[in-house]
Amino acid sequence: MAEEDAMFDPTLIKKKKKKKTAFDIDAALAEGSGDAIENVNNSISNNVADDNKEEDIDDNVDIDLDFSKKKKKKKKPFNMEELESTLPDGKDKEDSALDNITNQDDSIMDDNFDLDFSKTKKKKKKKKDLDELIAEADDKQDDKENVEDSTVSWTGSDRDYTYDELLNRVFEIMRDKNPDMVAGKKQKFVMRPPQVVKIGTKKTSFANFTEICKTLHRQPKHLLDFLLAELGTSGSVDGNSQLIIKGRFQQKQIENVLRRYIKEYVTCHTCRSPDTILQKDTRLFFLQCETCGSRCSVTSIKSGFQAVTAKRAAIRAKTS
């Protein structure tokens, strides 16, 4: 800006020349009439004058802030647009004036943003201390920052609020009022991993089977039925309360099946809380939730079609 102020006249001329060259192509493409170019030239001079005025004002407004580079970039496209729309001088003036206003608004908005950042950061710290929320991903934090910025950003301005902003505001108020709300964050369901050990080549032992049954508050028989039906094998609980399954299975495979069991028979289908009771009512299993009170039926365990995997000769020998 300082440069432009110092070299006031030369820039005027230079700008004109540049714009002419840039514009000639457009004009040729659009209309190619000489009159239009003349009009445009007039408008250019007006624009440039306005720009310079505007810069002066800006200089007065924000000396410390380095928006100068940004603004230059911003202005150029505006001017180009005006050039392209070959309008009479009066209108162009109005447009440029409007641009001036918008630019100034931008600068003011930027100021607001800068101020808000400091505020939001403080807020965040406080919140963290209060809630002691752990394990939130960095992306989420970034999102939160953005959200808070957006929520605060419209306090000063007169513009209409967007739906997202209002929604975020509501949720933030809700979280502030009752920090231990279940719906707000996912309650983590911590479980010990199943200990799966190979026994020989054909059998697998699930060592902490009864322990897992206890943590899930389910009958061992029910979980056993489910596991055997899903895996399509046979098995039984032995003396030291471990499950022996026929076939070779790895820990992650058992984990997968357990996860499916928990999803279907342990967590509430409505509110996903693990605080549920499984009841048997007239041959059907019902899942009763202790937190939300919902009650829904769950699918019965069926092993379905089982193909013959053993040697047929052996089966024949057994039956006969």
Place this chain on the structure above:
Amino acid sequence: MSIQNLQTFDPFADANKGADDDVQDGLVHIRIQQRNGRKTLTTVQGLSSDYDLKKIVRACKKEFACNGTVIEHPEYGEVLQLQGDQRENICQWLTKAGLAKPDQLKVHGF
């Protein structure tokens, strides 16, 4: 600015979607069974009886490069049986061929 709550919403979209004529109803259970050693067996139960299972098995055998049969079961009807772990393959193939929707497939096993 438009009010976002008042955007047009077709309440019968689901009803229209369900009305089109697909033969498959009910779940297709895809199971896996372990055989001796590392060998496995994939069974597909619950495909609609309107489909020609023999043709399906012929196509599957060619596509997955495995052997397979159709087994008649008194309770579950015709059941597809394929050699090896074909759970992923059969799921993709059934949806691609348009025989079943992804939400109609139920994969069992580990």
